[in-house]
Each structure stands twice: as structure tokens, then as C-alpha cells.
Amino acid sequence: MTKVVAINGSPRMDQGNTSLILTPFLDGMREAGADVELFYTKKLKIRPCQGNWKCVFETPGECYQKDDMQMLHPKLLEADIWVFATPVYVSGMTGPLKNLIDRILIPLGLPETELVNGHSRHKMREGIKRGKVVLVSNSGYWEQDNFDLLIGQMKAVADHAEWKYTGSLIRPHGEVIKSMMKIPGAIDDIFNAAKEAGKQLVTNGEMLTETLDIVKRVLLPIDQYVGK
Numbered sequence: 001m002t003k004v005v006a007i008n009g010s011p012r013m014d015q016g017n018t019s020l021i022l023t024p025f026l027d028g029m030r031e032a033g034a035d036v037e038l039f040y041t042k043k044l045k046i047r048p049c050q051g052n053w054k055c056v057f058e059t060p061g062e063c064y065q066k067d068d069m070q071m072l073h074p075k076l077l078e079a080d081i082w083v084f085a086t087p088v089y090v091s092g093m094t095g096p097l098k099n100l101i102d103r104i105l106i107p108l109g110l111p112e113t114e115l116v117n118g119h120s121r122h123k124m125r126e127g128i129k130r131g132k133v134v135l136v137s138n139s140g141y142w143e144q145d146n147f148d149l150l151i152g153q154m155k156a157v158a159d160h161a162e163w164k165y166t167g168s169l170i171r172p173h174g175e176v177i178k179s180m181m182k183i184p185g186a187i188d189d190i191f192n193a194a195k196e197a198g199k200q201l202v203t204n205g206e207m208l209t210e211t212l213d214i215v216k217r218v219l220l221p222i223d224q225y226v227g228k
């Protein structure tokens with residue numbers, strides 16, 4: 001059975017706009033037979049990496065900080081798919097999600113660096129499962145390019161872990177989702193596409209571009225959005 005660990009980095013948790021896209025996506029994965037666990041960074045006690053490299057040089061794979069990462073790390077290492085969900089915050093992910101990702105990745109590295117696909121990297125330790133990484137995000141601003149840096153960073157996260165980046169569900173002008181949900185049927189296609197993307201990923205191992213394009217489609221013209 002496909003195991004999925006999803007982390008939602010929005011401080012608004014299940015009341016936020018990120019959750020409006022993440023929920024049908026995870027539902028689709030469950031419908032396709034996946035075992036899905038969802039965590040909120042706001043509920044987890046995970047301190048930032050302290051940068052002393054003990055987890056690489058002294059106690060390989062183990063951080064000296066004792067917090068919720070002891071519970072989460074084994075689940076992440078058993079998973080086939082990591083879903084990182086976040087609103088765009090100052091063109092990137094939320095701080096707690098970045099802290100969490102640092103804490104996942106650094107203990108997985110070997111002390112020495114080597115060239116991996118032409119980049120100097122701490123190669124990952126042997127015996128660590130390799131899976132797939134997906135980003136789910138929404139932004140306040142209108143344009144799709146608000147996600148460029150975040151998507152770039154998520155690809156880099158996958159590269160650092162030697163996992164495979166499989167795509168992003170992005171929802172520009174996410175702040176209008178809730179008001180548009182009051183218009184019957186107006187944006188059902190977006191939620192259906194998010195669910196379909198979840199099914200596709202579990203069933204086929206990838207998501208169709210056409211499906212992801214529906215999730216990010218324009219909801220209203222920019223001149224109706226700005227100034228509101």
C-alpha cells in the first residue's frame with residue numbers, strides 16, 4: 001500500500017486556503033487506496049536545526065534535540081510520498097515548514113560531499129528509501145509566478161533528499177476561493193481536479209499536466225482582483 005505523509009505548514013491549519021486544495025488531493029489519494037497521514041506544523045513541536053552537525057558526524061541519523069521529530073522522522077522514512085503544503089509567505093514556504101524540512105534532510109546525509117548530478121552534495125546514507133515529493137500551495141497575489149521560487153526550492157528539497165519531485169498543485173489568488181465557493185458549482189472543477197491529481201499520483205505514479213492546469217486556472221481577471 002502506498003504510504004503518504006503530508007505536512008501542512010499553514011498556521012490557519014484546516015481553516016486555511018491551503019487546506020481547501022490539500023483536502024481533496026489527500027481524499028483522492030485515499031480513494032486510490034493510499035494510507036495517508038496528515039500533520040500540521042503548528043501542532044508539532046519541532047525546533048530549528050542548530051547547525052552543529054552532530055546528526056551527521058557524532059550520532060549518524062539522530063538529532064540530539066528531542067522533540068516531535070522523533071515521532072515524525074521514522075514515518076517520513078517509511079513513506080512513498082511526501083506532500084509539503086504551504087501558503088506562499090514572502091515568496092517562499094512558511095518558516096516552520098522550512099525548519100521541519102531542514103530537520104528531515106540533514107540527518108540523512110553522509111559526512112563527505114561528492115558530485116551528485118553535477119552538484120556537490122552530502123550524499124544520502126545507504127538504505128534510505130527514495131520516494132516522491134509533491135508541493136501543494138496557494139498564494140494571496142494573483143500571478144502564477146508567485147510560486148516560482150517556492151517550486152524551485154521544492155525541486156531542490158527533492159534533489160537534496162535524492163527523492164523525485166513529481167509536481168505541484170498551485171492555487172494563485174487563493175484568497176478568493178472561499179467567496180467563490182458560495183457561488184454554486186463555480187469552482188467545483190478545481191476541487192475535482194485536486195482530487196483527481198491525488199488519484200493519478202497513487203495509481204499511475206504521476207499527475208497529468210492538464211489536471212494540474214485546472215487546479216491553477218484563473219478565477220477572475222487581474223483588474224477585478226487588485227485594489228480589492
Ligand SMILES: Cc1cc2nc3c(=O)[nH]c(=O)nc-3n(C[C@H](O)[C@H](O)[C@H](O)COP(=O)(O)O)c2cc1C
Nearest residue numbers: 010012016017018087088089090091139140141174
Ligand atoms: C507573512 C505572510 C506573507 C505572505 N507573503 C505572500 C507572498 O509573498 N506572495 C503571495 O502571493 N501571498 C503572500 N501571502 C498571502 C498568503 O499566501 C495567502 O493569504 C494564503 O491564501 C494563505 O493561505 P492559508 O489560508 O492556508 O494560510 C502572505 C501572507 C502572510 C501572512
